[in-house]
Amino acid sequence: xxxxxxxxxxxxxxxxxxxxxxxxxxxxxxxxxSDKSKVFGNAGFEFEVDRPDDIFKTVPPEDAYIESDDGxxxxxxxxxxxxxxxxxxWVIGIHGYLGEAKEMGWRNAEFYHHGYxxxxxxxxxxxxxxxxxxxxxxxxxxxxxxxxAYINDTYPCSExxxxxxxxGGGAVMMTAGEALPYNLKAIIEDxxxxxxxxxxxFEGKSMFHIPYFPLVAAANLICKFRAxxxxxxxxxVKQLAKATVPMLFIHGDSDHFVPSSMLDEVYDAAACPKExxxxxxxxHAKAMDTDPELYWKTIFDFIEKWCK
Numbered sequence: 001x002x003x004x005x006x007x008x009x010x011x012x013x014x015x016x017x018x019x020x021x022x023x024x025x026x027x028x029x030x031x032x033x034s035d036k037s038k039v040f041g042n043a044g045f046e047f048e049v050d051r052p053d054d055i056f057k058t059v060p061p062e063d064a065y066i067e068s069d070d071g072x073x074x075x076x077x078x079x080x081x082x083x084x085x086x087x088x089x090w091v092i093g094i095h096g097y098l099g100e101a102k103e104m105g106w107r108n109a110e111f112y113h114h115g116y117x118x119x120x121x122x123x124x125x126x127x128x129x130x131x132x133x134x135x136x137x138x139x140x141x142x143x144x145x146x147x148x149a150y151i152n153d154t155y156p157c158s159e160x161x162x163x164x165x166x167x168g169g170g171a172v173m174m175t176a177g178e179a180l181p182y183n184l185k186a187i188i189e190d191x192x193x194x195x196x197x198x199x200x201x202f203e204g205k206s207m208f209h210i211p212y213f214p215l216v217a218a219a220n221l222i223c224k225f226r227a228x229x230x231x232x233x234x235x236x237v238k239q240l241a242k243a244t245v246p247m248l249f250i251h252g253d254s255d256h257f258v259p260s261s262m263l264d265e266v267y268d269a270a271a272c273p274k275e276x277x278x279x280x281x282x283x284h285a286k287a288m289d290t291d292p293e294l295y296w297k298t299i300f301d302f303i304e305k306w307c308k
Contacts, residue, residue, distance in 0.1 A: 022218025029200070029219070030134045030227060032125035036098065055079055055112045056105035061120075066146050068124065074143055075128030076121040077101040079112055089307075090151050090158045091116045092144065096166030096285060097134070100127035107165060107288065110296050116161070121147050123171070133227040136196045137171035138234030144175045152181060159183055159307060165190040166258065166285050170199075170236055173266060176247060177239025185307045187247040188299055191255055191285055194262045195238075197231035202259060236266050243272040246306045248299065252282025252290065275302055 027034045061077035068074055081087040091111040093104040101120035112118055123140050124131030135143075144162070151158050160183055164172035169192025176187055193199040197220070204216045220231045240247075247270055251263040260278070267276045277298045282290035 018214045018218045019222070021215050022220075022222050025215060025219040026222040026226060030136070030223060032131065032134055051106040053109045054106040055109045055118070056102070059112070061105070063128075064119065064150065066143075066150050068143050068146065070139075072124055072130040074121065074124065074130070074146075075101070076119050076147060077105075078120075079105075079118045081112075081115060081117055085115065087115050087117055088155070088158050089116045089161070090155070091118050091161045091163055092147055092151075093118060093120045094140070094144065094162070094164035094168030094171050095120070095123065095126070096168050097136075098126070099166075099168075102127070108163060110299075111161070111163070114300060117155070117158075119147060119151065123167070133223075134167075135171075135227070135229075136199075136234055137167055137174045137192075137236075138196060138229050139227075140171040141175040141178060141239075144171060145178060145180075148181050148184065152183065159185055161186050161188065161303060161307070163188045163190075164192065166192065168192070170196070170234070173236035173243075173247075174234060174239045176245060176270075176272070177242040180245055184245055186303050187243075187245050188250065188302070189247065189266075190250040190287060191252065191258050192236060192262075192266065193258045194236055194265050195232065196234035198262070199258060200231055203257075206256070237269040240266060240270040240272075243270050246273040246302075247275075248302045249274065249276040250279065250287055250295070250298075251276075252279045252284065252287045254281055255284045257284035273306070 028036060059079050061079050064076045064078050066074050091108060093108040095104055101122045104120040108118055122129040124143060125134045148160060151160060162172050162184060169189035172187050172189050173192050200216055201212045204210045204212060224230050249263060249267045251260050253260050279287040279291050288295045
């Protein structure tokens with residue numbers, strides 16, 4: 001065998017190895033059935049359900065189901081105000097990566113105490129929703145549109161607020177660029193990322209100490225085959241350039257999982273009326289616990305401005 005043949009064999013072996021590792025990275029990041037605890041640990045994914053401020057402790061939630069555009073059965077938990085309250089206000093609360101609707105019972109309790117009915121979807125591949133991959137907000141944006149349609153079909157005359165944290169923040173920003181119902185009055189995103197690709201580039205370097213090319217790039221190709229999207233498709237920045245609904249952007253300045261530097265980029269990209277809040281000393285998804293008074297005052301002041 002000549003030298004060229006040997007080189008070609010070596011290159012072929014290297015390509016196979018790269019794609020095998022890329023497939024492993026895809027499973028680690030986007031296969032909801034794979035065990036992520038040994039690598040990710042508690043890196044921003046705290047899943048707390050046993051908290052005294054959890055509204056599910058006092059108001060039993062109802063189950064709701066819809067079907068996604070690609071035929072998945074999607075689940076949500078609903079907590080409604082008492083009948084005598086006659087509330088037509090709704091918040092859609094979107095959880096983060098590896099989370100579930102159950103965690104929103106405490107994350108969004110303040111909305112309920114301010115008279116809002118609450119609907120908390122399980123993202124595809126999470127909780128009680130079907131799905132064999134994690135959408136990272138991109139496919140989830142279309143599911144969120146269907147949940148808004150569910151509210152409008154089931155509870156006419158509603159006024160809707162959309163709230164998302166971490167991956168949920170990315171999801172609501174990506175949803176913001178779609179054609180939205182007239183009664184979506186405001187959007188609040190907390191510690192969402194500029195794009196799926198940017199987040200994976202950042203995590204590849206900070207957590208795994210690997211460059212984007214070739215391993216993460218291989219995972220990107222695997223994602224297109226297995227989940228139907230490229231990492232670059234899920235861009236909050238591109239979607240926000242089409243946004244029209246008023247939006248509040250929140251981030252902690254000590255966030256080392258979705259870097260706080262992403263806040264300015266998504267904020268500057270948004271074409272809609274907008275405000276931003278930086279919580280000093282807050283780590284990833286910890287802004288509401290770090291300074292709850294400032295956090296919730298800013299949110300409800302913002303909502304009051306746009307929900308008159």
